Amino acid sequence: xxxxxxxxxxxxxxxxxxxxxxxxxxxxxxxxxxxxxxxxxxxxxxxxxxxxxxxxxxxxxxxxxxxxxxxxxxxxxxxxxxxxxxxxxxxxxxxxxxxxxxxxxxxxxxxxxxxxxxxxxxxxxxxxxxxxxxxxxxxxxxxxxxxxxxxxxxxxxxxxxxxxxxxxxxxxxxxxxxxxxxxxxxxxxxxxxxxxxxxxxxxxxxxxxxxxxxxxxxxxxxxxxxxxxxxxxxxxxxxxxxxxxxxxxxxxxxxxxxxxxxxxxxxxxxxxxxxxxxxxxxxxxxxxxxxxxxxxxxxxxxxxxxxxxxxxxxxxxxxxxxxxxxxxxxxxxxxxxxxxxxxxxxxxxxxxxxxxxxxxxxxxxxxxxxxxxxxxxxxxxxxxxxxxxxxxxxxxxxxxxxxxxxxxxxxxxx
Amino acid sequence: xxxxxxxxxxxxxxxxxxxxxxxxxxxxxxxxxxxxxxxxxxxxxxxxxxxxxxxxxxxxxxxxxxxxxxxxxxxxxxxxxxxxxxxxxxxxxxxxxxxxxxxxxxxxxxxxxxxxxxxxxxxxxxxxxxxxxxxxxxxxxxxxxxxxxxxxxxxxxxxxxxxxxxxxxxxxxxxxxxxxxxxxxxxxxxxxxxxxxxxxxxxxxxxxxxxxxxxxxxxxxxxxxxxxxxxxxxxxxxxxxxxxxxxxxxxxxxxxxxxxxxxxxxxxxxxxxxxxxxxxxxxxxxxxxxxxxxxxxxxxxxxxxxxxxxxxxxxxxxxxxxxxxxxxxxxxxxxxxxxxxxxxxxxxxxxxxxxxxxxxxxxxxxxxxxxxxxxxxxxxxxxxxxxxxxxxxxxxxxxxxxxxxxxxxxxxxx
Numbered sequence: 001x002x003x004x005x006x007x008x009x010x011x012x013x014x015x016x017x018x019x020x021x022x023x024x025x026x027x028x029x030x031x032x033x034x035x036x037x038x039x040x041x042x043x044x045x046x047x048x049x050x051x052x053x054x055x056x057x058x059x060x061x062x063x064x065x066x067x068x069x070x071x072x073x074x075x076x077x078x079x080x081x082x083x084x085x086x087x088x089x090x091x092x093x094x095x096x097x098x099x100x101x102x103x104x105x106x107x108x109x110x111x112x113x114x115x116x117x118x119x120x121x122x123x124x125x126x127x128x129x130x131x132x133x134x135x136x137x138x139x140x141x142x143x144x145x146x147x148x149x150x151x152x153x154x155x156x157x158x159x160x161x162x163x164x165x166x167x168x169x170x171x172x173x174x175x176x177x178x179x180x181x182x183x184x185x186x187x188x189x190x191x192x193x194x195x196x197x198x199x200x201x202x203x204x205x206x207x208x209x210x211x212x213x214x215x216x217x218x219x220x221x222x223x224x225x226x227x228x229x230x231x232x233x234x235x236x237x238x239x240x241x242x243x244x245x246x247x248x249x250x251x252x253x254x255x256x257x258x259x260x261x262x263x264x265x266x267x268x269x270x271x272x273x274x275x276x277x278x279x280x281x282x283x284x285x286x287x288x289x290x291x292x293x294x295x296x297x298x299x300x301x302x303x304x305x306x307x308x309x310x311x312x313x314x315x316x317x318x319x320x321x322x323x324x325x326x327x328x329x330x331x332x333x334x335x336x337x338x339x340x341x342x343x344x345x346x347x348x349x350x351x352x353x354x355x356x357x358x359x360x361x362x363x364x365x366x367x368x369x370x371x372x373x374x375x376x377x378x379x380x381x382x383x384x385x386x387x388x389x390x391x392x393x394x395x396x397x398x399x400x401x402x403x404x405x406x407x408x409x410x411x412x413x414x
Numbered sequence: 415x416x417x418x419x420x421x422x423x424x425x426x427x428x429x430x431x432x433x434x435x436x437x438x439x440x441x442x443x444x445x446x447x448x449x450x451x452x453x454x455x456x457x458x459x460x461x462x463x464x465x466x467x468x469x470x471x472x473x474x475x476x477x478x479x480x481x482x483x484x485x486x487x488x489x490x491x492x493x494x495x496x497x498x499x500x501x502x503x504x505x506x507x508x509x510x511x512x513x514x515x516x517x518x519x520x521x522x523x524x525x526x527x528x529x530x531x532x533x534x535x536x537x538x539x540x541x542x543x544x545x546x547x548x549x550x551x552x553x554x555x556x557x558x559x560x561x562x563x564x565x566x567x568x569x570x571x572x573x574x575x576x577x578x579x580x581x582x583x584x585x586x587x588x589x590x591x592x593x594x595x596x597x598x599x600x601x602x603x604x605x606x607x608x609x610x611x612x613x614x615x616x617x618x619x620x621x622x623x624x625x626x627x628x629x630x631x632x633x634x635x636x637x638x639x640x641x642x643x644x645x646x647x648x649x650x651x652x653x654x655x656x657x658x659x660x661x662x663x664x665x666x667x668x669x670x671x672x673x674x675x676x677x678x679x680x681x682x683x684x685x686x687x688x689x690x691x692x693x694x695x696x697x698x699x700x701x702x703x704x705x706x707x708x709x710x711x712x713x714x715x716x717x718x719x720x721x722x723x724x725x726x727x728x729x730x731x732x733x734x735x736x737x738x739x740x741x742x743x744x745x746x747x748x749x750x751x752x753x754x755x756x757x758x759x760x761x762x763x764x765x766x767x768x769x770x771x772x773x774x775x776x777x778x779x780x781x782x783x784x785x786x787x788x789x790x791x792x793x794x795x796x797x798x799x800x801x802x803x804x805x806x807x808x809x810x811x812x813x814x815x816x817x818x819x820x821x822x823x824x825x826x827x828x
Contacts, residue, residue, distance in 0.1 A: 018787035020456070020753050047805060051826060054814020058827025071827065078828045230828060354785070358825060360818035383787055386458075386803035 004370070005293040006342040006402055008300045009286075010066065011325055012059075012254070013307030013351030015363035016318070018382060027306070027318040027353065028364065029381035033326035035333065036366070039343060040380035043368025046390025047382075048398070050349045056360040062348035063260045067300075068399030069237050077162045077232025078256060083152040085259025088144065090234050095160045095191060097228035099143070099151040100168065101125070103221035104203065108176045110169055114149040115223035121211035125223055126151065128209055132201045136194050143202075143226070146255070153228055155194060161187035167199050168227035176203075176225060195228060202226045239265025240298065244399075244408040249292045251285055252276070252302030261300060276304045278317070282324045286332035293341065297406065310351035318353060342369030342402065345380070348395075365390065365398070371405060418784075419707040420756040420816055422714050423700075424480065425739055426473075426668070427721030427765030429777035430732070432796060441720070441732040441767065442778065443795040447740035449747065450780070453757060454794035457782025460804025461796075462812070463774075464763045470774040476762035477674045481714075482813025483651050491576045491646025492670065497566040499673025502558065504648050509574045509605060511642040513557070513565040514582065515539070517635035518617065522590045524583055528563040529637035535625035539637055540565065542623055546615050550608050557616075557640070560669070567642055569608060575601035581613050582641035590617075590639060609642060616640045653679025654712065658813075658822040663706045665699055666690070666716030675714060690718045692731070696738045700746035707755065711820065724765035732767060756783030756816065759794070762809075779804065779812070785819060 018024040050057040050065055060081055061071040083096035090096050101119050103112040119125070122145035129143045139157035146152060163182040169175065179195035181188035203225050206212060212222035240248045242265070250261035251269045253276030258268055271288040273281030282303070289301040303325055309318035333343065343366075350361035364385030377384040393401070403409050432438040464471040464479055474495055475485040493510035504510050515533050517526035533539070536559035543557045553571035560566060577596040583589065593609035595602035617639050620626060626636035654662045656679070664675035665683045667690030672682055685702040687695030696717070703715040717739055723732035747757065757780075764775035778799030791798040807815070817823050 017785045020784050024788050052814075053807060053811035054818050054823060056818060056823040056825050058825050061827030075827055352785070355821065360814065360823050383803065386787065386805065387801060392805040 002294060002297065004340055004342070004406055005296060006298045006344065006406070007289055007293055007336070008298070008344040009289070009329065010300065010302050010346060010348050011306050011322070012302065012304045012348055013310045013358070014322060015347040015350035015361060015382060016310070017350065017352040017354065017359070017361055019354065024383070026382050027315060027322055029379070029383060031319045031322040031326065033322055033380070035326045035330035036345060036380045037378065039345065039368045040366050040375060040377045040384065042338070042374045043343070043366050044372040044390045045364065045366045045375045045377055045380060045385045045388035046393055047362040047385050047388070048346060048365045048393045048395055049362045050395045052394060053362070054360045056358055057349050058358065059254065059348065060256050060260065062395065063257050064235070065395035066348055066398060067240065067260065067264050068243070068396055069235070070396055074235040074237050076235050078230035079152070079162070079232035080234040081232060081256050081259035081263070082230070083154055083259070084234065084262050085255035085257070086146045086152055088142070088152060088154060090154055091156070092234060093158065093160060095155045095162050095231055095233055097153040098230045099153050100227045101145070101149045101151065101223035102225045102227045103223065104176060104225040108203070108225070110172050110174060110176060110225070110227070112221045113168070113172055113227065116221045118148040119215065119223035122223070124211055125206060125209060128205050129202050129226065132205055134194060134197055134201070136190065136197070139194060141198065149223070151226070153198070153226070155191065159187045159190060161185055161191045162231040162233045163188040164192045164195055164231050166229035167195060168229040170229070176227065179228070199226065199228070234263060237263060241265045244403045246297035246403070246406070246408060247295070248298040248300065249296040250300045250302070251289050251292065252300070252304070253280070254302060254304055257302050266300065267296070278305050278308055278321065280305060282328035283331055286328040290332045290336055293336065307351050310353055311356055313353055313356045315353045338368055339370050342367065342405065344398070344402070362392070365393065369405065416708060416711065418754055418756070418820055419710060420712045420758065420820070421703055421707055421750070422712070422758040422760070423703070423743065424714065424716050425720050425736070425759070425761050426716065426718045427724045427761060427763060427772070428736060429761040429764035429775060429796060430724070431764065431766040431768065431773070431775055433768060438797070440796050441729060441736055443793070443797060445733045445736035445740065447736055447794070449740045449744035450759060450794045451792065453759065453782045454780045454789060454791045454798065456752070456788045457757070457780050458786040458804045459778065459780045459789045459791055459794060459799045459802035460807055461776040461799050461802070462760060462779040462807045462809055463776045464809045466808060467776070468774045470772055471763050472772065473668065473762065474670050474674065476809070477671050478649070479809035480762055480812060481654065481674065481678050482657070482810055483649070484810055488649040488651050490649050492644035493566070493576070493646035494648040495646060495670050495673035495677070496644070497568055497673070498648065498676050499669035499671070500560045500566055502556070502566060502568060504568055505570070506648060507572065507574060509569045509576050509645055509647055511567045512644040513567050514641045515559070515563045515565065515637035516639045516641045517637065518590060518639040522617070522639070524586050524588060524590060524639070524641070526635045527582070527586055527641065530635045532562040533629065533637035536637070538625055539620060539623060542619050543616050543640065546619055548608065548611055548615070550604065550611070553608060555612065563637070565640070567612070567640070569605065573601045573604060575599055575605045576645040576647045577602040578606045578609055578645050580643035581609060582643040584643070590641065593642070613640065613642070648677060651677060655679045658817045660711035660817070660820070660822060661709070662712040662714065663710045664714045664716065665703050665706065666714070666718070667694070668716060668718055671716050680714065681710070692719050692722055692735065694719060696742035697745055700742040704746045704750060707750065721765050724767055725770055727767055727770045729767045752782055753784050756781065756819065758812070758816070776806070779807065783819070
């Protein structure tokens, strides 16, 4: 194993909120998690605001912050991140969109935002779309299906803007929206025009496509429209390698986090059995992360499961995910020597079970390693972290704090 | 009562400073206040810097911060706030001043900054002033007495500026000052000229006014000059309703705080027996605040008494005010269910008894409610708050933190 490598374990949405009616307990305080508790005792613990007190972060923004980037400076929409995460090339100037195959009627009213979830023949439909000719000069596009009914659209060329609104109405029973410029620039107006032309032409191409004729014949909803949302460019960030001269790897499934990590210069490691769901192979992911510490200075392990249980409002299931993660860490970390290596355990943001969505609450963080002081805490929870020996941090502080221990921070002043 | 309403109790200047010679005790640590202590035990506590460490805030700036506004961005002088607080209409572009009726000699030397405190016939004197014709085109003014010797002057029109100095010399025995522009703009020069003309003309109008002839005949100081200070415009702020979609109300007497709250879109609730002094009806105010929680999402209760005792340097009286507030809260809060509602207890700033003025010290804050963790503290004081489970906050964080719990914070990112 490398002399000093760092494993950051991000349990998505694990942080929660103490409820008076539950005796102030949280999933983290209730869960049986002997391994996390032991790490907290000989490690440092504290509270971390993802962005700042009272700021409710999306997944994208929260991960920029965790990796040391200022989201107020670098966040340029979700589309580009998602496309990069799905493995597509997005270059500076390109504008990418998250897309859905959908079912619309002949008045363009959305009947099914997912065209029956996973329409067969997606590749053929995409091929037909990609053969369309657009009237705008100096612009090309790439449309590609990804998972189920989802896809990405990348506009390439000059004078494009991400400041255009969604064509996706986001609810069924409403018409496909006109893309509108969100500022007064010529680029935004032009991009909105292109999106409206794309939307109309793709409907014309799709509605008479043999695949859809077949679907209708079988009583299935036709995939006869492409809805777009979340226009984005790639963010203007330096890679971690450039910033800190480190090597870094990411293990996780969520496309948007993969996209951000790829843009941060991290290698993406795929793990057999990692699903990004409640059925993921926790142990396989944890073991793969520890193995990666042999090769990389920094390994980022992302586990989505607690967030899923939280969005479902399922306290017990959230406790279960934490216990699964704890057991997996217990098994995998046996071979990690804390006299030389660092383990960080935290969340990207809180997803309180009562809220069933992200919230602005701070998250507990634990850092154990050769030279972080022991907190002496008997457990790891929102409560112990609140008065912990790390104090209160902002997520963008984390990477500089860790890089300081690796001796990667240049002196300010002399 | 509404499903989730918030009561913020601001005890003006309650925070103090631990003195070694007093065994490190403060009025808050000495006071018998079982109700505040009980709230602190099952609520979260911490320290809050009104603006930032070492920044000594005025009342105006401190209250902007408490309501979630950045005073560095929105503070535009005291005059406009005070005029709005006194019930006058101040529109964008208007410049308002705090004024005193004063007594000057024929060399314009100030003999009595308050013209004997509460000169009789103020309304008639004001009428005479308001009939004056000013030479500047496109400017009108309104002068109105408020309480005792005080009044407000509002300049209305175009091309005015708040960057003009006071005509009030602030001490007696010195001449009425010329208003001077405080920057190089044409607007400031013009506004200074207007103020100098106003000051000269009002002296001419007042000195021969029958009311003053009568006062001199009775051996009273004539109210023969109007001193002005604190030029201000209304701040460029969004109301709380616009920012967070909440309804809000204010209970309190201090004109400047009333002005800020009115500008923040809060309803002002008057309470019988509320004086803004040491003789205020603590219980009536607390009960009115709890009643208002039935109608409003946010209720702001401001109690000036601790600040008054502090300015007087009276430790024992300050303890007394805290005990009076505690008893009033104990009585009023009986009907508030903390499983659904929030109570916040804090100060706008510290006013240490030894300083007899505002200071930059942080203030203790307590938040109790359905989903703030229990601190377990056995009392509420500067000392317990310093290591409390809320950590260290800045006052402008408070409103976002509370609005997060009400689900009023929009996600940043996606």
